[in-house]
Amino acid sequence: MKLKISFQGERGAYSEEAIIQRFGENVELFPRPFLREVFSLAEVGTVDYAVVPIENSLEGSVGSTYDLLFSSNLKIVGEIILRVRHCVMANKGVKLEDIKEVWSHPQALAQCRGYIERHGWEPVPMYDTAGSAKLLKEKGLKNVAAIASKRAAQFYDLDILAEEVEDVPLNFTRFLILSRSEAEPTGKDKTSIIFAVSHKPGALYRALEVFANKDINLTKIESRPTKLRPWEYYFFVDFEGHVKDKRVSEALTLLAERVLFIKVLGSYPRSQ
Amino acid sequence: MKLKISFQGERGAYSEEAIIQRFGENVELFPRPFLREVFSLAEVGTVDYAVVPIENSLEGSVGSTYDLLFSSNLKIVGEIILRVRHCVMANKGVKLEDIKEVWSHPQALAQCRGYIERHGWEPVPMYDTAGSAKLLKEKGLKNVAAIASKRAAQFYDLDILAEEVEDVPLNFTRFLILSRSEAEPTGKDKTSIIFAVSHKPGALYRALEVFANKDINLTKIESRPTKLRPWEYYFFVDFEGHVKDKRVSEALTLLAERVLFIKVLGSYPRSQ
Numbered sequence: 288m289k290l291k292i293s294f295q296g297e298r299g300a301y302s303e304e305a306i307i308q309r310f311g312e313n314v315e316l317f318p319r320p321f322l323r324e325v326f327s328l329a330e331v332g333t334v335d336y337a338v339v340p341i342e343n344s345l346e347g348s349v350g351s352t353y354d355l356l357f358s359s360n361l362k363i364v365g366e367i368i369l370r371v372r373h374c375v376m377a378n379k380g381v382k383l384e385d386i387k388e389v390w391s392h393p394q395a396l397a398q399c400r401g402y403i404e405r406h407g408w409e410p411v412p413m414y415d416t417a418g419s420a421k422l423l424k425e426k427g428l429k430n431v432a433a434i435a436s437k438r439a440a441q442f443y444d445l446d447i448l449a450e451e452v453e454d455v456p457l458n459f460t461r462f463l464i465l466s467r468s469e470a471e472p473t474g475k476d477k478t479s480i481i482f483a484v485s486h487k488p489g490a491l492y493r494a495l496e497v498f499a500n501k502d503i504n505l506t507k508i509e510s511r512p513t514k515l516r517p518w519e520y521y522f523f524v525d526f527e528g529h530v531k532d533k534r535v536s537e538a539l540t541l542l543a544e545r546v547l548f549i550k551v552l553g554s555y556p557r558s559q
Numbered sequence: 560m561k562l563k564i565s566f567q568g569e570r571g572a573y574s575e576e577a578i579i580q581r582f583g584e585n586v587e588l589f590p591r592p593f594l595r596e597v598f599s600l601a602e603v604g605t606v607d608y609a610v611v612p613i614e615n616s617l618e619g620s621v622g623s624t625y626d627l628l629f630s631s632n633l634k635i636v637g638e639i640i641l642r643v644r645h646c647v648m649a650n651k652g653v654k655l656e657d658i659k660e661v662w663s664h665p666q667a668l669a670q671c672r673g674y675i676e677r678h679g680w681e682p683v684p685m686y687d688t689a690g691s692a693k694l695l696k697e698k699g700l701k702n703v704a705a706i707a708s709k710r711a712a713q714f715y716d717l718d719i720l721a722e723e724v725e726d727v728p729l730n731f732t733r734f735l736i737l738s739r740s741e742a743e744p745t746g747k748d749k750t751s752i753i754f755a756v757s758h759k760p761g762a763l764y765r766a767l768e769v770f771a772n773k774d775i776n777l778t779k780i781e782s783r784p785t786k787l788r789p790w791e792y793y794f795f796v797d798f799e800g801h802v803k804d805k806r807v808s809e810a811l812t813l814l815a816e817r818v819l820f821i822k823v824l825g826s827y828p829r830s831q
Contacts, residue, residue, distance in 0.1 A: 321669075344789040348782075350619040368789075393686060397593075414665060414684035459789045489771035491780065492764065499761035506790065508763065510620075510780055517616040517640075517731045518778065 291334040293317040293325045299417035299439030305369040305462045326355050337465040344459040353511045363553030365464035373453045376445040377432045390419035391434035402452040470555045476529040479552040483521050497541040501534050529554040563606040565589040565597045571689040571711030577641040577734045598627050609737040616731040625783045635825030637736035645725045648717040649704045662691035663706035674724040742827045748801040751824040769813040773806050801826040
C-alpha cells in the first residue's frame with residue numbers, strides 16, 4: 288500500500304519535492320489548492336499525512352499554517368528541511384536569448400532578482416511557482432520562462448535552461464508532517480506548543496521563565512493574531528525535548544498555571 | 560507645498576486609503592511596485608514619508624517590511640490603523656448576475672470566501688487587489704469582478720456592486736509612517752526596537768526581563784530569520800513609552816548589555 292500524502296499547490300510544488308525527499312517516489316499525492324483542504328484530508332483519514340510549509344530561512348514563517356495548526360487536532364510527527372533550488376524553465380526548443388518575460392511567485396522573483404536583471408527579463412508576478420510552469424506549458428508560449436522547482440519542469444515536460452538561479456544560496460524551507468497519531472520519543476526530539484498570556488506587563492516573560500529555569504532551549508518563538516481582538520496574540524513556541532521527558536512535562540505543568548491556555552501540537556524528531 | 564508620500568502597490572491600494580485617512584487628499588502620491596523602492600524614495604529625500612503595511616489583524620505581520628526596517632536608517636514616526644473594507648467592482652453596466660469570475664489577491668479572496676461561494680463565482684488569485692481592478696478595466700471584461708478598495712473603484716472608474724463583503728469584519732491593517740527625522744514625545748507613545756540574542760537557553764527570557772522589571776508593557780514581539788544562518792532569528796519588539804522616558808532609556812541600557820546587538824527603530828504616538 289502506498290502512503291497517501293496531501294500538500295498545497297500544483298503538481299511540482301516545492302512541497303512535493305519535500306515529500307519525495309523524505310518518503311521517496313512510491314507515494315500517492317493529493318495536491319490541493321487551499322491549505323485548509325490539505326489539513327482536512329488528513330483529519331478525515333483520506334490521507335496518512337499532510338505535509339505543510341511552516342517556515343522559510345529567507346521569508347520567515349507561513350502564517351496560514353500556524354493558524355490552521357491552532358484549530359486542527361492533527362499532531363506534528365516530523366519535519367523536513369528542503370534546500371530550495373530555483374530553476375528557469377521554458378517550452379521545448381526555447382533558448383535563453385528568446386526569453387522576454389519570466390513568471391513566478393513574487394517571493395521567487397525577488398530571490399532571483401540579480402539573475403533576472405542580468406538577462407534584462409520582465410518579471411511577472413503569479414500566484415504560484417509550479418502554477419506558472421503549468422500555465423506556460425498550456426499556453427505554449429515561446430518567449431516566456433517560469434521559475435519553479437526541477438520537479439515542476441519534469442512534471443510539465445519543460446526544458447530546464449538554468450539551475451540554482453537564486454541570488455542567495457541560503458534558501459531552506461522547513462515543512463511539518465502532520466498525522467492523526469503521535470510520534471514516540473527518539474532522544475533527539477523537539478516539541479511545538481501554542482499558548483496565550485494575559486495582556487499585562489511581564490506575562491510573556493513569566494511564561495518563558497519556566498523554560499529558562501529548566502534549561503530547556505527554545506528554538507523558535509512566533510506570534511500570531513488571535514483574530515478575536517485586534518493586536519492580541521497567541522505564541523507558538525518550539526523547544527528541545529519530548530513531552531514524555533520528565534523535564535519537559537514539569538515545565539509544561541508550570542506553564543499551564545501561568546497562561547490563559549496551552550495546547551501541545553506534537554513532539555517529533557528534529558531534522559538537521 | 561504638498562506632502563510627498565511613497566507606498567507599495569498600484570493606485571487605489573489599501574496603503575493609499577491609509578495615507579488619505581491620515582493626511583487627507585492634498586498629497587502627492589508615489590506608488591511603487593516593490594517595497595524596497597518605497598523605502599528608498601524616503602531615504603534619498605524624494606518623498607517626505609513612506610507609508611508601509613506592518614501587520615494585519617487576520618493575516619499577521621508583513622515580513623518584508625520588518626526585513627527592510629532592519630537595514631534602513633529611516634525612523635518610525637507614526638502608525639495608521641485602517642479598517643479594511645473589501646468591495647466588489649466591475650466595469651460600467653455589469654450586474655452581479657453577469658459575473659462568473661472574481662479576481663483579487665489570495666488573502667482578499669480567502670477573507671471573502673463565504674460571499675464568493677454564495678454567488679457561485681470562480682475565485683482567481685492575482686498578485687494584487689488594486690492591480691486586479693486595473694487589469695479588469697484595461698481588458699474591459701464583462702463577466703469578471705475584482706475585490707479591492709473603494710478607492711480602487713473610484714480611481715479606475717469601476718462600478719461598486721457590493722461593499723464590505725468580507726466574512727469577518729475584524730479586518731484592520733496597521734501601517735507605519737517612516738521619515739528621516741525622529742518624532743518628539745507626546746506622552747502616549749510606543750517604541751519599536753530590534754535585537755538579537757545568543758543561541759543559549761534563557762537568552763530571550765533574560766532580554767525580556769528588563770521590560771518586566773521596569774513594568775514596561777510589550778505590545779508586540781515578532782521573530783524574523785537573520786538570513787545569515789538558517790533558523791536564527793532577530794526579535795522585533797514594540798513596547799509602551801518613548802526612548803526619551805527615563806524608565807525606557809534605563810531598560811534599553813540594561814538590554815544592550817544582555818543582547819548581541821540592539822537597534823531603535825523609533826518612538827511614535829500610539830494609534831487607537
